[in-house]
Amino acid sequence: MTPLGRRAFLTRVTLGLSGAIAALVGIPIVGYLIAPLFRTLPVDFVEVGKVADFAVGQTKLVSVRDPSPLAWAGQTADTALWVRRRQDSGPLMFQVFNVNCTHLGCPVNWQASAEIFLCPCHGGVYYADGTVAGGPPPRPLFEREWQVAGDSLRVRQAPLPTSRG
Amino acid sequence: MIRLRLLLARFAAWPGHVASWLGERFELEDSVLAVLKHPVPRELERPVGWWYVFGSATLAVFVVQIATGVGLAMTYVPAPNSAYDSLQFISHDATLGSVVRGIHYFGAGAMVVLVLVHMTQVYLFGAFKFPREANWLSGSLLLLATLAMAFTGQLLRWDQDAFWSVVVAAEQAAQAPVIGDWLAHLVVAGANVGGATLTRFYATHVFLIPAAIFGLLGIHLYLVIKRGISEPPVAGLTVDRRSYRQRYAAxxxxxxxxxxxxxxxxxxxxxxxxxxxxxxxxxxxxxQLGKPPDPTVVVADPRPDWYFLGYFALLALIPPATEALVIVGLPLLAFVFLFLVPILWPDGERHWSRRPVAIAAVALPFVGYVALTVAGLESPWVPRLEGASLPASVTRGLDAPALHGAQLFIDKSCWACHQIDGSGGRKGPDLTHVASRLSRDQLIARIANGGGGMPAFAGSVTPAELDDLAAFLQTRR
Structure with a gap:
């Protein structure tokens, strides 16, 4: 083994110190930047309206506000959902759909008279129960968990749905 | 009189004195001037020299983008609740605001075009070959950075289209294998598009990517000076890695x-x-900005600026099953190809007339992209959701059932995807002469059962309504 020369030693020390500086600053910055990715959403159910607001057989757009939005979020703290009331009561009473098309996320539009959801981007079509009727969507509309508490309909918060679920 | 003239002469000499003082004290002769005066091939004096201007034209527009970008950042508020209003202020109220924003907008388009023209010239002239491979590689990364700037810049408009573009971008990112979901949430900076999303895009657009561009530009320009500008190619004169440098030095x-x-x-x-x-x-x-961003308004038709329309159209036209592959694979393949170009073909013929495959490699994607852009402009795959009505020429003289059928054609959203006499969407077949193709029974079967991308309407159209719709469509000969 050849002894480490003075210059080679100093080279390693300098490179090592530079790396240490990068790590000292880099670790907190990277941690700060990727933290939002690992923040779990509160599993809150949020009220979207009174049960009586939804007539059986109808599909209606509701908006739900993020329970703890950033102060400057403005309108982006709102999310729209399609609520379909199927029955008077029971476990099949409601279907709550994300507005996002399962193809690429554009908002689908309910055509009340034709009873279909139409996506304005690439023409995805869904039936009233969210199943695919035509176009590129790979799967039915994403649904949200819901519960009836007293006289109000509550919906569970969820992240932006992707086709991988 | 003579003294006045002397005095004037002395004043007139001042700029020269100042310049030479600055030049000496700042050692400009050895640095800036030496670089500016570096020797280039004598052929560039001839008209062929006009082909060598696109790189510096891109650089000039980049400087324009910095200047206007800094100006816009003085007023633009990158917060979701204010961005839209601040941009409206810039566009309509601020003195010269519309012009500054306009320069930034047209400058962005010019950047994309000029980078591509520059690369095409370099490619067809074979200037990426030995010893300038790294010029090409740094240039390819600069293309990537330019496209990233164009995309993030469009999102900063933060209108209804920009908001949904972010959603679509996240959904596209989600198509990547394994890390898809993680990428999607990285794009929106959290679980949903919200308060954190816009600031993330803003910082990326004004700090992160520009910093990368400055670094890459430094490398790129250093190599341009160090390796020298390539001489215009001569057919038959090939690049030989052993002798090229001596030949170039001579x-x-x-x-x-x-x-x-x-x-x-x-x-x-x-x-x-x-x-x-x-x-x-x-x-x-x-x-013009679109409507303000409101996730609870579900009418949106997000589409990118013109230079991305071709890619947008491609995603709409390919079979859905191949989408994940194309969304992730195609850009990846394009950039892998770009990076491999100087590594696979570092020597040999430079002149385009001896490289027919190279000409095809430029011409075919160009023609294809133009065709896709035209398709993107027309977007026949988009159903029409607003302004549904049929012209009077269609409904005139119809009997009661057919007239009711015409109304159903609108109400049941047939119009959204089907045209009659030039009115309606173009996603499905044109029905102007449908009665000459399909019988009454065939029409009813098609409406009730759907097929070929069309929904089945049996559940939402009564038999009586079906009869009237068919009666209406049978008048279309």
Whole structure:
């Protein structure tokens, strides 16, 4: 083994110190930047309206506000959902759909008279129960968990749905 | 009189004195001037020199983008609840705001076009070959950075289309294998598009990518000076890695200084390009914003600026099953190809006339992209959701059932995807003459059962309504 020369030693020390500086600053910055990715959403159910607001057989757009939005979020703290009331009561009473098309996320539009959801981007079509009727969507509309508490309909918060679920 | 003239002469000599003082004290002769006057091949004096101007024209527009970008950042508020209003202020109230935003907008388009023209010239001239491979590689990364700037910039408009574009971008990112979901949430900076999303895009657009561009530009320009500007190719004269450098050095022995012998052409073209951008900005102004971003308004038709329309159209036209592959695979393949170009073909023929495959590699994607852009402009795959009505020429003289059928054609959203006499969507077949193709029974079966991308309407159309719809469509011969 050849002894480490003075210059080679100093080279390693300098490179090592530079790396240490990068790590000292880099670790907190990277941690700060990727933290939002690992923040779990509160599993809150949020009220979207009174049960009586939804007539059986109808599909209606509701908006739900993020329970703890950033102060400057403005309108982006709102999310729209399609609520379909199927029955008077029971476990099949409601279907709550994300507005996002399962193809690429554009908002689908309910055509009340034709009873279909139409996506304005690439023409995805869904039936009233969210199943695919035509176009590129790979799967039915994403649904949200819901519960009836007293006289109000509550919906569970969820992240932006992707086709991988 | 004579003393006055002497005094004037002395004043007239001042600028020269100042210049030489600055030059000496700042050692400009050895640095800036030495670089500016580096020798370039003598052929660049000839008209072929006009092909060598696109890199510096791109650089000129980049400087314009920095200047206007800094100006816009003085007023733009990158917060979701204020961004839209601050942009409306810039576009409509701020003195010259519309012009500055317009320059930034047309400058962005010019950047994309000029980078591609520059790369095409370099590719067809074989200038990426030995010993300039790294010039090409750093240039490819600069193309990537330019496209990233164009995309993030469009999102900063933060109108309804921009909001949904972010959603679509996240959904596209989600198609990537394994890390898809993680990428999607990285794009929106959290679980949903919200308060954190816009600031993330803003910082990326004004700090992160520009920092990368400055670094890459440093490498790119350093290599341009160090390796020298490639001589115009001569058919039959090939690049040989053992002898090229000597040949090039000998060529520079009788070269011309870049400044000003070649630089004047760069200045002339850059002036034309920048003047064109400013004239467009002054005449047309900044692009109008759409509706304010509101996730609870579900009417949106997000589409990118014109230079991305072809890619947008491609994603709409390919079979859905291949989408994940195309969304992730195609851009990846394109950039892998770009990076491999100088590594796979570092020597041999440079002249385009001896490289037919290279010409095809430029021409085919170009023609394809133009065709896709035209398709993107027309977007026949988009159902029409607003303004549903049939012209009077269609409904005139119909009997009661057919007239009711015409109304159902609107109410049941047939119109959204089908045209009659030029009115309606174009996603499905044109029904202007449908009665000459399909019988009454065939019409009813098709409406009730759907098929070929069309929904089945049996559940939402009563038999009586079906009869009336068919009665209406049977009048279309």
């Amino acid at each position: 060529m520079l022995e009788r070269g011309i200084p870049f400044w000003p012998d070649a630089a004047w052409r760069d200045a002339a073209v850059s002036t034309l390009v920048v003047a064109g951008i400013v004239v467009l900005a002054a005449a047309i102004g900044a692009p």
